[in-house]
Amino acid sequence: MTEENPLRIQLERIAMEENAEKRYMTPDEVAAYIGVSKVTIYRMVRNRIIPFIPIMTGHDKRFDRKAIDDWMARRMIKARVAV
Secondary structure, three states: OOOOOOHHHHHHHHHHHHHHHOOEEOOHHHHHHHOEEEEEEEEHHHOOOOOOOOOOOOOOOOEHHHHHHHHHHHOOOOOOOOO
């Protein structure tokens, strides 16, 4: 049985907390954030479905966490009220 390194666990937890606070996300991060694949994110970018920020260095994209949260909220379908 392998023993977990407490320092490594603490560093991973700090890294996760820092990522949770990050305003701008990479395609990998936004894919994990909304629960889809990176391929789906790129397809959504190509079709202008998801809000993104083009970065002038190459084909990089960034995603503003608040814009993604607002976009998700606008796309939410409300449940029907039972009569």
